[in-house]
Amino acid sequence: MTERIRRPAGRILVAAIALCVLPLHAATLTVGVLSRADDERLDSRQVELAYLGHPGGAPAQAVGVAIKESQFELDAADLKIKIETATARDAADARAQMQRLEKAGAVGIVLDLPADWIARAAPAIKIALFNAGEPDDVLRAGQCLPNLLHTYPSERMRADALAQTLAVRRWSKVLVLHGTTADDTTRLATVQASIKRFGLKPVAVRPFKISADPRERDLANPLLLTANLDYDVVWVVDTDGEFARQLPYRISLPRPVVGDGGLFAVAWAPNFERFGAPQLARRFQRGLGRPMTGHDWAAWIATKAILQAALDKAMTPAAQLKALVQPGFTLDGFKGVRLSFRAWDRQLRQPLLLTDGQGVIGLAPAEGILHPTNVLDTLGADAPEGLCKTR
Amino acid sequence: MISRLHRHLLWSALGMLALATAAHAKDTGMAFVSSEKDNALAVIDVKTLAIAGTIPTCKRPRHMQFLPDGTTLMVACGDSNRADLVDVAARKVVGNIPLGDDPEAFDLSPDGKLAYVSNEEDGALNVVDLASKKIIKSIPVGKEPEGVKTSPDGSRVYVTSEVANMVHVIDPTAGKVVKNIQVGKRPRRFALSADGSELWVSNELGASISIISTRDLAVVQTINFEVKGMRPDDITPVGLTLARDGKTMFVALGRASHVAFVDVASRKTNNLVLVGKRAWNVALNRDGSRLYVANGLSDDVTVIDIAQAKAIKTVPVGRVPYMVVVDD
Numbered sequence: 001m002t003e004r005i006r007r008p009a010g011r012i013l014v015a016a017i018a019l020c021v022l023p024l025h026a027a028t029l030t031v032g033v034l035s036r037a038d039d040e041r042l043d044s045r046q047v048e049l050a051y052l053g054h055p056g057g058a059p060a061q062a063v064g065v066a067i068k069e070s071q072f073e074l075d076a077a078d079l080k081i082k083i084e085t086a087t088a089r090d091a092a093d094a095r096a097q098m099q100r101l102e103k104a105g106a107v108g109i110v111l112d113l114p115a116d117w118i119a120r121a122a123p124a125i126k127i128a129l130f131n132a133g134e135p136d137d138v139l140r141a142g143q144c145l146p147n148l149l150h151t152y153p154s155e156r157m158r159a160d161a162l163a164q165t166l167a168v169r170r171w172s173k174v175l176v177l178h179g180t181t182a183d184d185t186t187r188l189a190t191v192q193a194s195i196k197r198f199g200l201k202p203v204a205v206r207p208f209k210i211s212a213d214p215r216e217r218d219l220a221n222p223l224l225l226t227a228n229l230d231y232d233v234v235w236v237v238d239t240d241g242e243f244a245r246q247l248p249y250r251i252s253l254p255r256p257v258v259g260d261g262g263l264f265a266v267a268w269a270p271n272f273e274r275f276g277a278p279q280l281a282r283r284f285q286r287g288l289g290r291p292m293t294g295h296d297w298a299a300w301i302a303t304k305a306i307l308q309a310a311l312d313k314a315m316t317p318a319a320q321l322k323a324l325v326q327p328g329f330t331l332d333g334f335k336g337v338r339l340s341f342r343a344w345d346r347q348l349r350q351p352l353l354l355t356d357g358q359g360v361i362g363l364a365p366a367e368g369i370l371h372p373t374n375v376l377d378t379l380g381a382d383a384p385e386g387l388c389k390t391r
Numbered sequence: 392m393i394s395r396l397h398r399h400l401l402w403s404a405l406g407m408l409a410l411a412t413a414a415h416a417k418d419t420g421m422a423f424v425s426s427e428k429d430n431a432l433a434v435i436d437v438k439t440l441a442i443a444g445t446i447p448t449c450k451r452p453r454h455m456q457f458l459p460d461g462t463t464l465m466v467a468c469g470d471s472n473r474a475d476l477v478d479v480a481a482r483k484v485v486g487n488i489p490l491g492d493d494p495e496a497f498d499l500s501p502d503g504k505l506a507y508v509s510n511e512e513d514g515a516l517n518v519v520d521l522a523s524k525k526i527i528k529s530i531p532v533g534k535e536p537e538g539v540k541t542s543p544d545g546s547r548v549y550v551t552s553e554v555a556n557m558v559h560v561i562d563p564t565a566g567k568v569v570k571n572i573q574v575g576k577r578p579r580r581f582a583l584s585a586d587g588s589e590l591w592v593s594n595e596l597g598a599s600i601s602i603i604s605t606r607d608l609a610v611v612q613t614i615n616f617e618v619k620g621m622r623p624d625d626i627t628p629v630g631l632t633l634a635r636d637g638k639t640m641f642v643a644l645g646r647a648s649h650v651a652f653v654d655v656a657s658r659k660t661n662n663l664v665l666v667g668k669r670a671w672n673v674a675l676n677r678d679g680s681r682l683y684v685a686n687g688l689s690d691d692v693t694v695i696d697i698a699q700a701k702a703i704k705t706v707p708v709g710r711v712p713y714m715v716v717v718d719d
Contacts, residue, residue: 069534069554070534070554070555072514072531072532072533072534072552072555072557073533073555073556073557076555076557076571276535276553279493279511279512279534279535282512283512283534330576330596332553332554332576332577332596336627336646337596337624337625337627337646338576338596338624374622374624375622376624
């Protein structure tokens with residue numbers, strides 16, 4: 001097909017069709033959405049627990065909110081949007097689904113998939129892929145791709161946000177408690193690096209374990225885990241969330257808890273009150289009958305990016321990708337500042353919200369934290385580190 | 392109450408002269424500051440620049456404007472879906488008008504009979520008849536409409552949409568959008584030039600002002616702001632107002648915590664005055680010698696002496712101040 005278009009006659013034919021057709025029919029843009037089949041995270045019992053940082057629903061819902069919100073501009077530009085949703089069972093299926101969506105003419109695909117599925121499937125795809133749910137830093141470093149953009153904040157951005165906040169408060173003595181799953185181990189390393197980067201002092205690093213074996217019960221006892229030490233704050237790494245939720249107010253000293261319990265750094269919180277956030281949160285709640293989570297925000301802003309590029313006349317996949325990473329391409333994420341994709345790893349730079357689940361206590365970057373070019377780049381991997389080699 | 396309002400509207404029918412006379416007749420010597428989080432207005436004595444009291448209002452008061460009588464302040468409340476009418480001399484609410492869901496800003500028709508209200512939640516401009524207290528029209532616009540400005544002859548209403556990044560030009564009689572003008576990112580507020588030929592629009596996330604020709608209904612120029620020591624991302628212009636002599640536009644630069652004095656003719660920023668955090672809306676006193684700036688993040692109002700281009704005092708007010716109206 002592309003061969004034919006390259007031939008002059010083919011090009012003229014295509015142009016002629018475009019001339020005849022465009023004024024009569026609105027242009028249609030296809031947006032792909034790919035998520036996991038039978039997603040355990042979205043089981044109703046799991047969603048009811050409402051752990052901060054966990055998803056609250058399928059990404060296609062937030063994609064729909066973004067399109068609806070933009071209807072006036074889309075109508076004015078005579079642009080129609082089609083959402084093409086798909087689910088995948090594993091990495092190979094994810095690749096097949098991405099290829100199918102690419103072939104179906106999608107200009108971009110919003111993804112909520114595990115990191116290793118993305119890492120294995122994405123290299124086969126040319127169109128823009130928006131990682132809207134996976135925080136793993138490896139996708140922004142060793143596994144980065146020129147067409148893989150990240151609207152969900154990375155794990156490191158989250159850890160940096162909390163570490164800066166502690167540094168600014170001068171709560172520098174940190175007791176780290178962590179789980180022992182593979183995810184916990186990776187995330188612990190990220191937290192430790194952030195602690196070091198912002199000059200905090202880890203006074204101890206202790207594993208906890210929720211176990212079926214009664215002889216191991218002490219390994220999940222908050223009092224025992226936090227005794228006989230002096231610290232300003234407890235930082236808990238618990239990907240699952242069950243242990244961390246029970247930690248605040250149950251430790252041996254009257255100290256705050258941060259990380260996966262107590263104070264969290266998240267992409268979005270439904271009770272954020274600044275920068276027009278309540279309007280977006282209400283639109284979402286009203287449309288879907290549930291609060292908007294960080295995952296929803298990431299899928300929503302990814303869609304807004306696609307629509308904004310399309311309204312700027314980037315209608316083909318190649319034009320989209322080019323437009324999205326232009327230095328002047330900025331997005332309004334209802335966080336009070338302009339957001340844009342980092343040139344070096346395609347991560348959307350953004351403030352993070354610090355919340356205890358009841359209210360938004362503050363924002364990161366923390367006040368007083370400085371950066372030579374853009375203070376948002378104090379969260380996550382910065383350009384000079386050169387962690388993403390393929391641009 | 393209604394009869395009183397009718398009386399006010401009769402007054403307004405006499406025209407601008409009546410407005411000026413009425414306003415002069417009832418000077419309170421106070422400035423009123425709406426505070427989004429306190430459901431109240433802070434009252435500042437303009438002579439001493441001290442707090443003289445507070446006036447409880449409906450929930451989340453934001454935009455305020457005097458009715459043509461010059462003594463009734465109409466205060467739009469986002470969380471109460473109405474406006475309270477505040478008798479500024481008595482310092483109390485004397486009535487209210489339903490405005491539709493989540494009203495943010497409004498402007499009045501030149502005859503003072505209608506209010507054009509931006510309704511953030513609905514993405515609509517509601518037309519409210521003040522005498523009957525009825526919403527008589529609802530005109531769909533882009534999501535999150537904010538700033539509203541009626542043309543001096545009343546034939547057009549301009550509305551910004553923060554999400555669509557547009558200025559909608561509305562024919563209020565026909566009740567429809569006649570033109571959409573693409574401006575910068577997150578457009579907020581309006582001010583007209585002295586001769587009415589230019590409409591200035593602040594773009595909060597565009598760090599700029601779009602100047603629209605009211606004849607051609609097109610953007611003729613964009614003014615980008617620069618503040619020494621600040622990055623473009625920190626410059627978020629919102630409130631703006633024209634100096635009494637028509638030569639200078641005062642633009643609050645939001646997170647950049649400065650107010651820019653922009654020369655209307657040359658488009659150049661001649662002065663930058665340091666104020667509080669997230670400088671939001673700006674208002675002049677009657678003789679145009681002072682500018683009051685609501686600082687949304689530091690919960691205070693900065694008073695600027697315009698001749699000296701200097702902040703003379705910062706007055707603590709309620710939480711999340713939104714707008715100031717000066718009645719000196």
